[in-house]
Amino acid sequence: MAKATTTAYLPKALVAPQLTHPIFSAAAALGGKISATTVRMPITNVLNDGDYSGKIYVGAKKVEIDVLLDTGSSTLAVDGHFYDPTKDSAAKLTKIGQEVSYQDRSRWVGGIVQTDITVNSAHPLVLPKVHTAVAYHATEEMFGKSHGGILGLAYTRLNDAYTMPGKTIPPHYTYNEIQKGHRTYIEPYFSQLEAAGLVANKFAFYTLRSMVNKTTAKPESDPINNGFLILGGGEEQTDLYEGAFQLARVVHDTFYNVNLKSVTVGKTAPVQVTPPTKASHDPSNAIVDSGTNGIYLDRPVFKEVLARYRSLGLDDEIHAGYLPMSKLKLADWPVLTFVLEGALGSDVTLEVAPQTYWQTNAPKAGHASLVFYTGDGPSILGLPLMNNYFTVFDRSVNKGLGVVSFARIKP
Structure with a gap:
């Protein structure tokens, strides 16, 4: 394991907007000591x-x-x-x-x-x-x-x-x-x-899979089955991502609760996602969760998303959920686009590639598993979303609620 240190947590291009926007004004008042130590945990x-x-x-x-x-x-x-x-x-x-x-x-x-x-x-x-x-x-x-x-x-x-x-x-x-x-x-x-x-009061994940890739006899030695947890940092790990970060606002300090605004299947019409009702007692309609190896959409949202797949002639494979890779033509599958409420005034647009919502060579070589499901309650945006992005959970800002930041992952 390697330990890296940094005296600045943000690339220069991000310093000005983060420090001037009101959502970051409480960062210095949160208490606790500030450290420049980061730990990259395999x-x-x-x-x-x-x-x-x-x-x-x-x-x-x-x-x-x-x-x-x-x-x-x-x-x-x-x-x-x-x-x-x-x-x-x-x-x-x-x-x-x-x-x-x-x-x-x-x-x-x-x-x-x-x-x-x-x-x-x-x-x-x-x-x-x-x-x-x-x-x-x-x-x-x-x-x-x-x-x-x-x-x-x-x-x-x-x-x-x-x-x-x-x-x-x-x-x-x-x-x-x-x-x-x-x-x-x-x-x-x-x-x-x-x-x-x-x-520092932040951590980050670098992941490439949400199911174990079974193409080798020793999957633990396969680089795509491994990743990093960064304790105390994120943005300074420039070898793990590329491009600018998008910042999603966290709206409650239980889970990493975010507001999901829409889901789009390829070029079809977006599925609009409604806020949670008072009766549900949910503080938001979605959660970013590293401990879930699928994407779970609330039932009404999933129903509309499934209709979009049906219009593309792909609903049979969706219902099957598990196919020989010889019958799965990933090039025919659309990108899923999730729009979240942003922390800086503009929406956050995140793409989930077919290669991540279909996990190839899982649970065995030559087969593929769909990791896209439905359930009750808030939608859970798990590893298949994070596999596309270097994901930083920064709890030091937004009055202690934090933000979740996404930058394109480097494979």
Whole structure:
């Protein structure tokens, strides 16, 4: 792993508009120390069926843990099968327990300890006393094939926990018992890292796939199955992107909530997306989520998008969702265009190529899988969108809500 440093977070061309626009006026007033350190963490999609993971090192013995990297959650949790806090001289036990479930129905129950978390083994960046959940009950699919855990990169209000009558390690509280505890909130790892002045309040993803490319016997060695998480930076990583950034406004500090305005299939008429209703209690109609390896459109939007594909004679393949590559002519498939509300007054226009919403050689060589779905609630703009763009989550601006910035990725 390499550690880069920079004294400026923005290319010169971006400094003037960012500093003069009102959305950035609160950046200096957010508190915390400012650091010029950035960490480029290698990540891979092989261990978690397309979702990306990177390595952290837990406790005084620096136990190596592969954590799924998720902007759709906020908790740092590690599998208790691989890390034992009772054998960690840096660990402090607490009375706090957590139980967390995810949209794919995976879940875990665990106890919170405070311990050292290290990233970047070559030039270690150590943060002591990090609230870390040690999962002692988990569904089988929770941590994939990794020596695992999950690192949530969203905001504090997603990181709720429960104070119990006694220590939560060793494990003895059940799911129902934890639910009866006193509710509290834990500051997420990345927020603690930034507050300590170790990195700036932003991070970025470089990814090329949303499912594992299975063309080789060792997919972990295939460059397109690997990428980077940049902690503390983004725009200075000029070898990972090209062109200017587009900045989407984040409208709520739970997930990375954005306003999706329209979806266009090729050259067909745009599908207009309505704001969320009051009854839905959703703060926005879309979320940018690194922990989802598909694009999920709200049902009414998906219905209209599907009609556009039908007009192009492509709806049979959409319904199939899985084809031999010999029957998939990607040249005949249109680009999907997503328009988001911008942070600087103009809309953000993002293109998703057929090569990313169809994942070739997945889940096996010679076949292709469609990673474009429908669901209830806000649309989820997952990895297939991010695979087209170097994506920066800058939480230091917009009164702490942040912006999500997109620049064309360099393959």
